[in-house]
Amino acid sequence: MKLENDLLLRAARGEKTERTPVWMMRQAGRILAEYRAVREKAGSFIQLATTPELAAEVTLQPVDLLGVDAAIIFSDILVVPEAMGLPYEMVEQRGPVFPKTVKNTEELAKLRIADPEADLGYVLEAIKITKKALNNRVPLIGFAGAPFTIFCYMTEGKGSKTFSVAKKLLYTDPVFAHTLLQKITDSTIAYLKAQAVVGANLLQVFDSWAGILSPAQYREFSLPYIKQICDAITEVPVTVFAKGAYFARAEIGQLSCSVVGLDWNMDIAESRALIPHKTLQGNLDPCVLYGSYDQIKKEVRQMIGQFEGQPYIANLGHGVYPDTNPDKVRCFIETVKEYSL
Numbered sequence: 001m002k003l004e005n006d007l008l009l010r011a012a013r014g015e016k017t018e019r020t021p022v023w024m025m026r027q028a029g030r031i032l033a034e035y036r037a038v039r040e041k042a043g044s045f046i047q048l049a050t051t052p053e054l055a056a057e058v059t060l061q062p063v064d065l066l067g068v069d070a071a072i073i074f075s076d077i078l079v080v081p082e083a084m085g086l087p088y089e090m091v092e093q094r095g096p097v098f099p100k101t102v103k104n105t106e107e108l109a110k111l112r113i114a115d116p117e118a119d120l121g122y123v124l125e126a127i128k129i130t131k132k133a134l135n136n137r138v139p140l141i142g143f144a145g146a147p148f149t150i151f152c153y154m155t156e157g158k159g160s161k162t163f164s165v166a167k168k169l170l171y172t173d174p175v176f177a178h179t180l181l182q183k184i185t186d187s188t189i190a191y192l193k194a195q196a197v198v199g200a201n202l203l204q205v206f207d208s209w210a211g212i213l214s215p216a217q218y219r220e221f222s223l224p225y226i227k228q229i230c231d232a233i234t235e236v237p238v239t240v241f242a243k244g245a246y247f248a249r250a251e252i253g254q255l256s257c258s259v260v261g262l263d264w265n266m267d268i269a270e271s272r273a274l275i276p277h278k279t280l281q282g283n284l285d286p287c288v289l290y291g292s293y294d295q296i297k298k299e300v301r302q303m304i305g306q307f308e309g310q311p312y313i314a315n316l317g318h319g320v321y322p323d324t325n326p327d328k329v330r331c332f333i334e335t336v337k338e339y340s341l
Contacts (some may be wrong), residue, residue, distance in 0.1 A: 003201075005138045008070045011256045012202055012237040012279050014311045020304055021069040022336040023141070025241075025331070026319030027062040028074045031326050034061050045090040046335030048074050052125035055079070058143045059130045063138055066326070070202070073130060073195075075123050077145030077206055080187055081154045083119035094158070104126035108180055114187035116194035123191075124198045130310055142200030144192050146207035147184040147225040154180065163212050170221055177221060184237040185225045189232045196235040198314045204239040204261070205229055211244015218248050223255075230256045239281060243318060250274045268306040279311035286316045289328045295327060300335040 003009070007021035029035055035058050042048035049055055062068050078088050078096050088098045102108055114120060130140055152166040153159075160166075169177050192203050205226060213222060222242075226243040230238050239254055241261030252260055253275035260275050262268070263283035271280060288299045304314060314336040320329060 022314040023068040023070040028058045030322035056129035083114035098157040127198045142195035143204040148222040149208045203324040207242035210242035215247040250337040281313040283317040311341035
């Protein structure tokens with residue numbers, strides 16, 4: 001069945017579009033009162049993410065309420081370590097916490113390669129329900145965390161500004177690090193392929209902690225594993241978003257992905273010069289949405305103008321912040337739609 005609105009997919013494939021497609025990272029979330037109501041009904045974030053009907057409901061909300069050109073399945077990057085045998089908790093005001101971490105070869109040996117159907121069936125079911133409810137209106141994006149970002153949480157046990165526990169392992173036990181990264185990669189490939197089978201039209205890989213690595217470490221401990229994922233996923237277009245990895249843009253541009261996501265610290269002209277032959281996505285500073293409506297319109301038009309002549313998907317340079325006014329978000333989306341390249 002043909003999609004009514006396939007702007008995102010055409011842009012991802014490098015085709016000409018009548019206007020710039022737009023969606024937002026974290027578009028299904030706390031900015032919407034409707035999301036908060038469903039979250040309260042679920043009782044907890046993890047309960048919401050693991051109940052397919054509720055996950056599908058909040059996935060659809062931004063399409064209906066904000067008018068974005070794509071839905072992104074409501075889930076979490078940390079479902080993969082849980083599927084590998086390392087459960088996590090979501091603590092209010094603190095974020096994700098792993099009661100147990102992986103510290104040595106013995107603990108590593110106990111981890112399994114995730115089986116998408118058996119271990120992550122609730123995400124696949126949410127995708128099926130969402131696809132049916134979308135009724136071919138817009139594409140559905142699936143996603144996973146990049147192996148290094150998942151490695152950070154599995155070894156550190158929680159969010160961190162430095163991830164020094166995780167990074168220490170790269171120096172003190174690189175064999176352990178590579179073995180764990182490979183296990184995560186194998187699990188992620190199987191998971192993303194399963195998402196494509198049940199209906200995801202595009203897949204995004206989030207390397208949220210890319211920016212804590214040096215260029216040399218990124219080349220050793222992140223890029224090769226993202227490359228494996230990009231090479232393995234041939235069913236649908238793939239987007240790679242490596243936050244903070246401004247130093248690796250040229251190398252990311254060489255991967256067999258269709259789209260490269262840019263954060264707001266990545267200069268647009270410089271990024272275009274480094275990645276001339278791919279679709280680019282991004283890169284509005286999420287804090288622009290705290291500005292006045294006129295400021296938002298000006299910044300958005302300025303951003304889109306700088307991408308002229310290259311296939312492009314409008315987005316923020318990171319996820320939308322939870323205290324953003326939904327009307328400011330609508331202003332961003334409507335300004336993109338009004339501005340035609």
